[in-house]
Amino acid sequence: MKKYNHYLLLAASLFVISCGQSDAKKEQAQKDALGDTVKTTDVLQVGTGDAGFAYKAAASGMMEIQLSGLAQRNALNQQVKNYGAMMVKDHTKTSTELKNLANSKKLTLPVALEKDVQDRVDSMSLQSSAGFDLKYMEMMVQAHKKDVAEFEKATTTVKDPDLKAFAVKNLPILKMHLNEAEKLNASLNKKNDANNAKNAGAQK
Structure with missing residues (x-):
């Protein structure tokens, strides 16, 4: 038992x-x-506003890289070529950083330019004169004014800490790009105006 x-x-x-x-x-x-x-x-938890910022930043960077690649090949002015090289280098680095960030958060980024933007890029690829230099720098000023505004807004409105840090980190770079673009654009326009005045005087 x-x-x-x-x-x-x-x-x-x-x-x-x-x-x-x-x-x-x-x-x-x-x-x-x-x-x-x-x-x-x-x-x-990455909200639609944050995702929208990432999408627009990626689209803008893609456009600037493509246009700046053209500038390296088609521009006549060496300073414009140098600016294009800086754009390709800086925006490629920024775009890679944003892609890695988006992948970690399952965010969708554009894989191609929108048709109207691509059409503008394609039209620029057909130019290789002083006219290209003027138009390219004008586009760079416009694009970076928009970039700076978007990134400044993102530093205060974006909720995701990583995307906010991305905006804060890259805002000074974009401001530098805008400043350089404005100076070079003004210089090219001044030179172009002087040439036009000279040609007009010669025709009298």
């Missing part, structure tokens, strides 16, 4: 241990599931 009771006690102990292990595994599984849920929630 004592031996029988001993077997019963041993079986009960093994059952308790087994249940304990099962409960522990269930608890760990629940923690893992909760962890996955938290990670997913973190991704989904």
